[in-house]
Amino acid sequence: MVRIIEFCFLLLKVAIALLLAGMVVLVFGNVVLRYAFNTGxxxxxxLSRIFFIWLTFLGAVIAMREHAxxxxxxxxxxxxPNSAKVAILSGQVLMLGATWLMISGSWSQTLINLHVAAPATGISMGFFYGAGLAFGIPAFLIILWDMFSILTGRVDVATAELVRDSEDQVALDEHPGSPLAHPVAKP
Structure with a gap:
């Protein structure tokens, strides 16, 4: 089961990279066409706006899973420790509530706009609002899993990295061998 989940998140990362590449090609290509050929x-x-929305929501799912x-x-x-566990679980319950609002709102907007076509591409605007569902459902499941892990003792709240303190910490965690990981002491 773990391998399937890892593969799904690898697919998400590939999709994000493809969306970002598509955005770059569309925007850069349009700029070149406008300046060089007076067309576009x-x-x-x-399409680049839709790519950006999907990229943002899919990236948020990955960040949520990695506690980034x-x-x-x-x-x-x-x-x-017991008070910390109660505080964390209270925060998780609030997150579940907010995620449920996101899911229900996105579902409503997707259904309302399913038959509405985007002006330039003709793509259903339901696809645009469906990005909220693509974030909300996995996020809801991730929060439930985190709550289960805390309640069953799989995660020790005293030592767990539930959030990142800074963006620098994210970079150090991803590249432990970099020169920034071992700063040189100044005299």
Whole structure:
């Protein structure tokens, strides 16, 4: 099961890379066409906007799974373990509520706009609003899994990295051998 989940997230990362590449090609190509040939791709702006929306929401799913969102956990580190567990679970319940609002709102908007065509491309606007579902459903499941892991003791709240303190920490975690990982002491 773990291998299937890892493969699905690898596919998400590939999809994000393809969406980003598509955005670059569409926008850069349109700029070149406008300046060099006084013409352009009519659907470039609309399609790149849709790519950007999907890229953002799919990236948020990956960041949620890897606990890569920035946050402050200084209060949690000062609390006793049981109080920290209650505080974390309370936050998770609030996140579940917000994610449910995202899912239900995206579902409603997708259904309302399913038969509405985008002006330039003709793509269903339901596809545009469906990005909220592509984020909300996996995020809901990730939050539930995190809650289950905390409740069953699979995750120790005293030592767990539930959020990142800074963007620098994300870079250091991804590239531990970089020169920034071992700063040189200044005299």
């Amino acid at each position: 791709i009519t659907y470039s702006e609309e 969102h920035l946050g402050v956990d200084s209060l949690l580190r000062r609390l006793p």
